[in-house]
Amino acid sequence: METIHATLEDAAEISAFLKELADLGKRQRPWDEAYVREYYIGNPDSIQCSVAVGDDGAILGLQSLTRAAEGNVYDVTPGWGIIGTHVKPSAARRGVGRALFAATIKAAQNAGIGNIDATIGATNGEGLAYYEAMGFRTYRSMNGAICKMLDVPFPSA
Numbered sequence: 001m002e003t004i005h006a007t008l009e010d011a012a013e014i015s016a017f018l019k020e021l022a023d024l025g026k027r028q029r030p031w032d033e034a035y036v037r038e039y040y041i042g043n044p045d046s047i048q049c050s051v052a053v054g055d056d057g058a059i060l061g062l063q064s065l066t067r068a069a070e071g072n073v074y075d076v077t078p079g080w081g082i083i084g085t086h087v088k089p090s091a092a093r094r095g096v097g098r099a100l101f102a103a104t105i106k107a108a109q110n111a112g113i114g115n116i117d118a119t120i121g122a123t124n125g126e127g128l129a130y131y132e133a134m135g136f137r138t139y140r141s142m143n144g145a146i147c148k149m150l151d152v153p154f155p156s157a
């Protein structure tokens with residue numbers, strides 16, 4: 001498995017597994033290709049949008065890191081990072097999320113991001129456990145969601 005930057009050509013494959021997550025009740029937001037292009041890959045506030053690719057070339061997961069803009073829908077402090085992670089159901093619990101996060105944390109450090117917000121549905125046990133494992137801690141809750149934050153560490157030499 002390797003992690004690389006997502007390109008607009010990846011939208012169809014990403015959209016397909018977002019639909020799988022939606023069908024399983026693990027996603028409430030849109031999953032269509034246009035949304036993937038606009039909100040993840042081509043988001044003007046994007047710092048990095050990474051995909052994990054398996055040995056056979058299939059995309060196994062996506063992680064986006066955007067910079068919180070004034071008035072963002074998550075009400076995150078402007079200038080913080082906002083993270084989102086989506087792993088293909090058949091590839092879950094095989095280290096895809098962990099590999100994506102290793103790439104994202106470097107991008108956050110390079111972009112000078114001090115804090116990252118992860119907003120997770122309060123009943124999404126796997127999402128909560130994943131972000132806890134990545135070092136995020138709860139700092140507030142709102143509208144059925146738990147918000148976790150990470151103080152981005154200085155890069156190690």
Ligand SMILES: CC(C)(COP(=O)(O)OP(=O)(O)OC[C@H]1O[C@@H](n2cnc3c(N)ncnc32)[C@H](O)[C@@H]1OP(=O)(O)O)[C@@H](O)C(=O)NCCC(=O)NCCS
Binds near residue numbers: 086087124129130
């Ligand atoms: C949450 C999600 C991103 C995790 O991705 P993943 O590739 O399965 O995670 P990893 O295999 O890298 O796991 C890393 C660590 O997270 C924790 N974790 C991940 N999935 C977990 C689960 N189902 N139950 C408990 N802990 C879990 C574990 O500590 C795990 O480490 P370990 O396997 O060594 O014990 C993935 O399940 C997913 O996309 N879920 C649906 C969408 C979603 O909920 N996104 C996040 C919130 S918006």
